Amino acid sequence: MPDGGKSIAELSVKGTIVRKLPRKLEVLEGENAAFCVEVEDDDMEIHWFKDNLKLHETHQTIIKSFGKTHILVFVNVAYQDSGVVTFVAGRSKTSSRLKVKAARHSPPTCPAGVKMNVDRPNGALLTWVPAPSSPSTTRSIFVVERQELGSQEWQKCFTSESATSTEVTGDSVPYEGDYRFRVCCINKYGRSGHVEFPKIVHLVPGPKICRHLQGCEVSEGAEAHFSIELSASMTGTWFLNSTQLQDGGRYAIRQSQTQHSLVVREIRSADNAAEVTFIANGVRDSAVLKVKQPPVMIVDPKDDVVMERYISEEIHLQCELSRSGGQVQWYKDGVEVEDGDGVQLTAEGPYRRLTIFCGAAEDSGEYVCNTEGDSVFFQLTVTEPPVRIISPEEAELELTHLASERLELSCEISQSDAPVRWYRDGLEVEEGPNLILEVDGAQRRLVIPISTVDDTGEYICDTEDDSVTFLVTVTGEAALQINQDTSQSLCWKSRCPAPAPR
Known part of the structure; x- marks a missing residue:
């Protein structure tokens, strides 16, 4: 009013933002600036802006929502992060001015x-x-x-x-x-x-170690040398595994001014990992004595081994070492073999064994048993087992047979699915009207339903790995009468085996 009177009213428009941002937020450099708002509904679409640029979450800008509450955090703010932060939810928005103040840095105060x-x-x-x-x-x-x-x-x-x-x-x-x-x-x-x-x-300074003890590794039977140098000349004492040593015998103890030395002769395997200690006035130092073990050698076999085994057999590759505690690695064709999948690696005393429980063709290859100082090679070939003739047991048989009767030559082989070939007088026979080749499991038969005198000859059943020879004689009617009179129709006689034709 002209006379100075006035009236003020405050207008509040109720929107979707229930809890607004503060008008201003002041933080120090290096601190975190956090803003929090609350809206009416959980599923509202919201956005954050800074100086009218939309914000997205980064490693320095954290944006989180928890139901109706929404949070914005600026991590480790710097002076240039000052600006206006705005939150928008639908048609409603709220803003806050962020002011980053430089921290006052000052050196510390005297203790x-x-x-x-x-x-x-x-x-x-x-x-x-x-x-x-x-x-x-x-x-x-x-x-x-x-x-x-x-x-x-x-x-x-x-x-x-x-x-x-x-x-x-x-x-x-x-x-x-x-x-x-x-x-x-x-x-x-x-x-x-x-x-x-x-x-x-x-x-007043005390004695110091100018050159420390150094551990050493020597072979069994050799000498071990230890030495230490101090800053002042003084008497010292040597210990081996807490036992004080005296000059003489296995031990030689010497002192020259500030230098002290110890020689241990005839090193034994029991000296391995022993602690050597030197003690003087205010000085103590230790080192470890290690004894080299001789390399693990392969005692047996001395030379490389060539092996042939059959499919489905259990195969053993074995080495004997010079020391029971020796370590070995097995390799097949350059790749290390591990326990499992049909292969077992065992160690019994000085023996190291690789076992293949059921050999297969793919198990063929070059196997190596390797130690730190030695190795031996096994050249393994795994093949199909030979096909043998189980019966008849004789390699050559004589058979006398009557003409016009059925002639049957039979043999049993070791593998039921293996092929055989039949030969007569050196020529491979083929099936025909009066010659039948039968297969019955492991049985192989050559059958002539009606034999004649012309069927006389040498018959061979061949498996490529084994063979049996039948010397067949077919007689006429007179022979039939003689055979009937003597009650003898077949005659078997062992002879030397004849080579199978190829």
């Missing part, structure tokens, strides 16, 4: 309450406390330095992030002398001032 306790011999205890005003959010470390009187150089001798005390001894300084100490605090923004400890301490 306080420094004290030095010099009541202990050849040493001192240094203590201090952090400055009360030191910020706790910034990582900082304490640094203790020493200076020898008469020198202008300070040298770092102790650092710690949490400890507020340290003990300095004569062993920590290189030379005998009077030393002063000081402490400061360092963080990533700088260094505090130094605070010097109030007293001076006289320190």
